[in-house]
Amino acid sequence: MPKVSEDYKERKRESLLESALKCFGEKGYQSTTMDDIVAYSNTSKGLIYNYFKSKEELYLTLMEERTNHTFKTLKDRFEKFSTAKEKIEELFRIYKDKELTEDWRKLIRVQMEFWIISARQENTYEIMSNRYKQYRDFLVQIIEEGKNVGEIKKEVQSDIVASIFWAFIDGTCLHYSVVGDDNSYKDQFNKTEELIMNYILNT
Amino acid sequence: MPKVSEDYKERKRESLLESALKCFGEKGYQSTTMDDIVAYSNTSKGLIYNYFKSKEELYLTLMEERTNHTFKTLKDRFEKFSTAKEKIEELFRIYKDKELTEDWRKLIRVQMEFWIISARQENTYEIMSNRYKQYRDFLVQIIEEGKNVGEIKKEVQSDIVASIFWAFIDGTCLHYSVVGDDNSYKDQFNKTEELIMNYILNT
């Protein structure tokens, strides 16, 4: 029977993760010190080590949970749509509707940085690779369903299109996070949507 | 062994930059220590500081020179082509012809990491932003020329298409550097080329 409720601990944990995210967004993983996170989260050094056994674990946990959550949210958003067209439009809408804030740019950088760091490490490489495929397959499935009901052209190679889609998304986000041209961002998405839709949809 | 030729010094400098690049590719900027570079380049700690006054300067110089060199090479390759179609095909070819080695994946990561790091620093942000625009404008110009001679449809928004093009390139490279799926890489480029060419070229 713990003195402190499980709920409290969970909220503390979330708060630590969130603080860490803020800091990583500000300075990047390596340049962020545990002291930064302590300062931001208004806790103590020791406490963080009660929840996470190292800076790296904190980082990996954070990124893992974020990715999972994002993916889950993504899937949930699609429950209410039935046609492939609607679903793909929704996919674009997610990005088109993003509020173009400095905060979001920071989040993108955290994500990109994580990919790069992961790719360099034996143990995280596999995970990242699978995660990417998860996202790709999600779109592949939508396209395949569209093909089955005649919405999407039979000859469309769903995996290629899915790959292209995500490449475009991530490329645009990367550029936006670095260059930060708000106008171009929106226009790019609209035009790409048009391009892809024209290509895959049956008329 | 003093009083060496300028040429010798220049080669030394290049060799140091190359060693640094290797190391940054292996571990990333922050995790690479000066000792790593010393070990890789078979020199001594002090010597590096005769050529570059800090690790950061070494890094910035390296990235600066690489970008300039790449851009110059890019432009040179286009001298012999006259039509927009040929030029854009060549642009795709550059990436399609890349040897898909681990080394190249590392180079991509170094480049991506640099963007992210730059975006976080006041003094490098501007530079990176301009560099991106340089690349985009290069393609914009090709498209505009194509429009003028009737190769490319008048209604094509060259800046949007250029942005999309580079977003796709960088997104694909980023994914490739992380996931490393050789097959998908090639197919993506072919399909995207088809998509874009169909969209912009007059029939």
Next chain:
Amino acid sequence: MPKVSEDYKERKRESLLESALKCFGEKGYQSTTMDDIVAYSNTSKGLIYNYFKSKEELYLTLMEERTNHTFKTLKDRFEKFSTAKEKIEELFRIYKDKELTEDWRKLIRVQMEFWIISARQENTYEIMSNRYKQYRDFLVQIIEEGKNVGEIKKEVQSDIVASIFWAFIDGTCLHYSVVGDDNSYKDQFNKTEELIMNYILNT
């Protein structure tokens, strides 16, 4: 061993300063390494940086606090004396009563070294200059008071005499710290006191 009292921290701080003083006295500022201080104070390298943000700050703080403390002690000693003669005698006594130890010679050297270092730095120069004037003015005031009550001759130029006094003190200390002739030290003070007293006092 956290959550310690302010008092504990203060004592730690003092202990670090004292250790530093010992080391600087032994080897001088530049030649003293942080490792020396660590070894002497039986702490760890990192801890010192919790209290002082650099070696230089540690040094400046040390010297600043010492000077202030010395000056305060000096003034306190004079509370109980009322005549100028007594006060000046007391001033001489302070130095005549010094225990002529190797430790004291080291302290002198630290002080002299600090002056020289300070004189070479823009930011410390002003401070040192004022500090010197503080000492001089202290004596000037005593002399002026003596003049007012007729103890000291009206024609005595108090600032010149004060300057001469301190020049003699510091010169003697400097020599003593270098040459270390115990006999001469005492005799010099006695004779100088005689000289100055004869010169300034009304008979």
Next chain:
Amino acid sequence: MPKVSEDYKERKRESLLESALKCFGEKGYQSTTMDDIVAYSNTSKGLIYNYFKSKEELYLTLMEERTNHTFKTLKDRFEKFSTAKEKIEELFRIYKDKELTEDWRKLIRVQMEFWIISARQENTYEIMSNRYKQYRDFLVQIIEEGKNVGEIKKEVQSDIVASIFWAFIDGTCLHYSVVGDDNSYKDQFNKTEELIMNYILNT
């Protein structure tokens, strides 16, 4: 038969010493790097090591030669004076006539610094101690001669007075080099001269 004349080498040596002096005056012994001296003297690093086997030797040589030269010059200046009074007046004049430049303040600091450094080293301590005594004895002898011919009071303790004299000189110079008050400097010397002369001379 050397290719380069002995004379040339001697001049080179002098030039190196002078450059070193300038640099030490600017930054102090420890903070002056061999590169500083190379830059100032327009030579090469290797060359310096042909003349002096280490930075320390260069320093010790410099200070040794300067002291010797100064002492010799001092003695030479006194050849033409016959009475003790004239000689002591001349001694004061040397310092009173100094041009009060920043350069001279630097020279004082170099000298003071040297004393402090010397005092900390086994091997230089003895030398410095003797050098000081040399100066003191020089004055002692003058006073003794004065006593012998009746110029100076018989009861004057020549060694004490000599010690006081040099203490005052060095104290004043030290203060001047740090505080740099041109007016006070002159007045101090005049007044001290008066004080001492009154005390020792027979009327």
Next chain:
DNA sequence: AATGAATGAGGGTTCATTCAT
């Protein structure tokens, strides 16, 4: 004789992690 590239030990400083309180 003169040069200055090369060396590497050593210094100041940072920071993830631990653990006594």
Next chain:
DNA sequence: CATGAATGAACCCTCATTCAT
């Protein structure tokens, strides 16, 4: 539980000295 003082390995950088040319 929570704290933050304490630790020390590891990092970047400097600079006296050497030696091939």
